[in-house]
Amino acid sequence: MKITIMPDEQKFDITAAWRIIAQIMQKPDSVIGLSTGQTTGGMHRIVSDIYKEYPFDVSKVTFFNVDELTNLEREYSGSCYTMIYDQLVKHLGISEDNFIMPPTLSDDFDREALIFEEKLASRGGADLQMLGIGMNGHIGINQPGTPFESETWVSPMDPDFEARVRRETNVPDSLELGGLTRGIKNIMHTRKIVLVAKGAHKAKIIGQALLGPVTTDIPASIIQLHPNCEVLMDAEAAAYVKHMVPDLEDIS
Numbered sequence: 001m002k003i004t005i006m007p008d009e010q011k012f013d014i015t016a017a018w019r020i021i022a023q024i025m026q027k028p029d030s031v032i033g034l035s036t037g038q039t040t041g042g043m044h045r046i047v048s049d050i051y052k053e054y055p056f057d058v059s060k061v062t063f064f065n066v067d068e069l070t071n072l073e074r075e076y077s078g079s080c081y082t083m084i085y086d087q088l089v090k091h092l093g094i095s096e097d098n099f100i101m102p103p104t105l106s107d108d109f110d111r112e113a114l115i116f117e118e119k120l121a122s123r124g125g126a127d128l129q130m131l132g133i134g135m136n137g138h139i140g141i142n143q144p145g146t147p148f149e150s151e152t153w154v155s156p157m158d159p160d161f162e163a164r165v166r167r168e169t170n171v172p173d174s175l176e177l178g179g180l181t182r183g184i185k186n187i188m189h190t191r192k193i194v195l196v197a198k199g200a201h202k203a204k205i206i207g208q209a210l211l212g213p214v215t216t217d218i219p220a221s222i223i224q225l226h227p228n229c230e231v232l233m234d235a236e237a238a239a240y241v242k243h244m245v246p247d248l249e250d251i252s
């Protein structure tokens with residue numbers, strides 16, 4: 001595992017943005033998984049800005065998001081589709097065909113999960129996953145306790161995250177929200193994972209995920225077993241890891 005620590009948020013965002021751009025330049029028909037949230041918005045906007053200034057070939061790249069909320073209109077500002085579209089996809093002029101997302105509304109999400117996976121497989125599978133981490137160690141929407149063999153499914157949501165979504169979108173409590181997420185097994189089958197974390201509030205959980213045991217109690221801990229994984233943090237998020245491993249350079 002490669003560990004990269006950037007001194008501040010701006011350098012973190014730029015470095016993460018370049019992980020996406022470099023992937024496209026090295027393999028123009030890459031299939032790239034993104035994550036929504038506070039951590040990733042900045043990097044998406046930087047990719048868009050760089051593209052505007054110095055356009056590169058994005059005609060063959062496919063983007064998808066690791067998860068999507070269910071039972072919301074796709075046009076809600078909080079849906080993953082809308083966030084990724086507004087932050088990145090529309091600025092790069094990615095065609096509808098090359099932006100693969102499960103629907104937010106369906107009467108059969110098991111079938112939608114299969115269709116989503118089949119579409120990714122038909123493009124050769126995911127090359128890169130830019131992966132966030134939740135405060136309880138979740139990846140995608142896979143909560144603590146999710147089996148490592150889980151495959152793309154509708155997961156219950158972390159209560160804090162669900163409360164945030166409801167606040168931001170005014171979804172009434174009567175409407176059951178869920179999260180369609182790539183399973184941990186699917187995420188682990190991605191050729192390269194870049195786990196991103198920024199801010200002091202992520203320091204403890206990222207430390208537990210990287211230095212503690214590999215356990216379903218902390219879903220992100222599974223990335224310790226991925227053969228091609230980088231953890232990219234800002235200095236604040238890295239504080240606990242640095243405290244535990246002062247001469248940290250590279251954890252393998």
Ligand SMILES: N[C@@H]1[C@@H](O)[C@H](O)[C@@H](COP(=O)(O)O)O[C@@H]1O
Binds near residue numbers: 037135140
């Ligand atoms: N479904 C998303 C995840 O994909 C994301 O990784 C996580 C972290 O979000 P943030 O960066 O806002 O902390 O939030 C949500 O749960």
